[in-house]
Amino acid sequence: MSYTSPIISSIDQRFIDVNFEREAADTGNFCGMLPPPDHLRDFSPDYEAAQRIYPEAQWPDLIAKIDATGGWLERYIRVIHNQGNEPSCVYAATAQATQIIQAKQHGVDQVRLLSWISGYRHNGSRTSGSSVPGAAVWMEGTGLQPRNDDPRVIADIAAGRYKYAHPATGYSVAQASGWKETAKHFRTHEWFKVSTVAAWVSAQIDGWVLLGGRDQHCVAHVRPMMDGGRIISMFANSWGKEFGATMEIADGIKSRGFGYDSRGKIETMVSRGAWAIRSVVKPSWLQV
Amino acid sequence: MKRSLPFLAACLFACVTIAQDAASLQVLPSTGKAVGLVRTTSTGRWFVLAADLAPVKSEAFKLTPEAGGGSLIFWEGNPGSRYTVLFVPDSSAEPLGATVVTLGGNAPVEPPDPPITPPDEPPVTAAVKALILLETETSDQRHELIRQAIRRDKSLSAKVLILDPNTKDESDQPDKQVQAALKHLGNRPLPRILALDSSGGFVGDAELPATAEAVKTWLSERGIK
Numbered sequence: 191m192s193y194t195s196p197i198i199s200s201i202d203q204r205f206i207d208v209n210f211e212r213e214a215a216d217t218g219n220f221c222g223m224l225p226p227p228d229h230l231r232d233f234s235p236d237y238e239a240a241q242r243i244y245p246e247a248q249w250p251d252l253i254a255k256i257d258a259t260g261g262w263l264e265r266y267i268r269v270i271h272n273q274g275n276e277p278s279c280v281y282a283a284t285a286q287a288t289q290i291i292q293a294k295q296h297g298v299d300q301v302r303l304l305s306w307i308s309g310y311r312h313n314g315s316r317t318s319g320s321s322v323p324g325a326a327v328w329m330e331g332t333g334l335q336p337r338n339d340d341p342r343v344i345a346d347i348a349a350g351r352y353k354y355a356h357p358a359t360g361y362s363v364a365q366a367s368g369w370k371e372t373a374k375h376f377r378t379h380e381w382f383k384v385s386t387v388a389a390w391v392s393a394q395i396d397g398w399v400l401l402g403g404r405d406q407h408c409v410a411h412v413r414p415m416m417d418g419g420r421i422i423s424m425f426a427n428s429w430g431k432e433f434g435a436t437m438e439i440a441d442g443i444k445s446r447g448f449g450y451d452s453r454g455k456i457e458t459m460v461s462r463g464a465w466a467i468r469s470v471v472k473p474s475w476l477q478v
Numbered sequence: 479m480k481r482s483l484p485f486l487a488a489c490l491f492a493c494v495t496i497a498q499d500a501a502s503l504q505v506l507p508s509t510g511k512a513v514g515l516v517r518t519t520s521t522g523r524w525f526v527l528a529a530d531l532a533p534v535k536s537e538a539f540k541l542t543p544e545a546g547g548g549s550l551i552f553w554e555g556n557p558g559s560r561y562t563v564l565f566v567p568d569s570s571a572e573p574l575g576a577t578v579v580t581l582g583g584n585a586p587v588e589p590p591d592p593p594i595t596p597p598d599e600p601p602v603t604a605a606v607k608a609l610i611l612l613e614t615e616t617s618d619q620r621h622e623l624i625r626q627a628i629r630r631d632k633s634l635s636a637k638v639l640i641l642d643p644n645t646k647d648e649s650d651q652p653d654k655q656v657q658a659a660l661k662h663l664g665n666r667p668l669p670r671i672l673a674l675d676s677s678g679g680f681v682g683d684a685e686l687p688a689t690a691e692a693v694k695t696w697l698s699e700r701g702i703k
Binding site: 262 | 525527531532533562564566574607608609614615617618619621623626629630635637639640642644645648653654655656674
């Protein structure tokens with residue numbers, strides 16, 4: 191258990207176990223995660239019951255293999271999100287997770303950036319925030335519109351693949367009539383509830399993207415690391431590029447926006463409800 | 479190439495429908511060179527896309543009032559190739575603009591006709607892309623390491639889909655490409671890698687090799703790289 195990921199020596203300690211509520215207040219950013227409503231608390235299967243769980247003694251070796259590749263799910267990220275002054279963190283993180291799975295299935299060049307506000311505005315008020323399982327239900331049934339500032343989306347619309355794009359932010363921006371016909375191309379399939387630290391780390395080792403929250407803020411977790419005997423989970427935040435540590439994302443781009451949670455924070459997240467997404471819709475127009 | 483005709487037809491349709499009330503995009507002459515020049519009377523964001531939707535490196539210029547104002551986009555491309563140009567005006571009051579440009583210059587030399595195949599031998603079809611069918615429920619770190627190696631190779635990544643056998647489309651119907659692959663495989667177990675020709679026909683398959691290197695070798699031996 192004495193293995194330390196090489197990247198640990200270079201990460202910025204300011205972004206380990208950040209107190210999101212305090213940081214948001216200090217920097218003018220927004221949180222917005224609500225606890226799971228009772229009726230949705232157990233809507234999805236439990237990861238630990240359905241998937242492989244690695245014993246803790248194996249984590250260092252397995253994480254060393256990840257480190258040897260030089261990166262993990264962060265390499266599937268096209269852009270760090272910025273939710274602006276809206277409490278839409280759950281949907282911003284969900285959009286990021288969905289895009290990561292698009293990249294895993296179809297390739298980074300086939301990722302369409304998604305408008306998280308197109309989902310949040312139906313599931314929260316201007317100030318309320320929202321819950322992760324609520325977003326999961328929305329993503330399985332309705333989906334998100336693609337972003338109107340993504341050239342690939344503009345090209346798709348020109349090619350007649352779907353009709354409507356939407357801004358990433360802007361709670362009051364109305365959606366075009368018939369937008370759900372577009373959003374159904376950008377849905378997820380099958381979510382798993384992650385209830386233990388062992389399930390959390392095992393899912394990360396096997397390449398699942400995780401959504402977890404604490405301090406009323408939700409982020410997408412993308413990579414496990416070891417710091418001696420300590421497990422660390424790296425996340426992609428949605429406070430733009432002014433927050434966080436720098437990592438290499440898709441296409442070799444260096445981007446800020448990352449932070450790190452130690453075991454205590456992971457325990458908090460899994461106790462309050464954390465989720466992993468299994469797959470996304472493959473639109474019929476998408477072919478290699 | 480199979481995708482380009484309907485795609486371009488759709489682009490042309492979009493061009494016609496968008497351009498009816500848009501500030502028109504003017505394709506400037508390039509005196510036979512393989513460069514594209516398009517201008518318009520307003521300012522905004524330009525996008526140039528190849529036939530496969532890949533973004534093309536281009537340079538946009540704002541024109542001075544002395545030069546007539548507006549903006550202009552310039553790019554270098556392949557002789558004889560067609561490109562879709564999209565323009566998003568800064569003003570939300572103006573609609574999008576779109577046009578298709580075929581570059582001049584010398585067209586690529588056509589390859590010689592292939593030798594005539596004797597009628598008793600099946601035609602040789604080349605693999606150009608691949609599909610990896612992987613049951614998400616039983617996949618593990620080894621599979622993610624393979625996926626990472628493919629996705630980090632930009633050229634290879636564009637040619638490989640990695641899908642669950644239960645993949646669905648936007649209408650919640652089983653994905654047709656996956657269903658065709660499963661039918662082709664019969665009762666051969668997953669995970670499996672399949673090579674496809676340009677028309678989507680299956681031209682080979684194997685048990686998914688154990689390492690990323692072995693997967694890349696399998697693909698490379700079939701011309702997929």
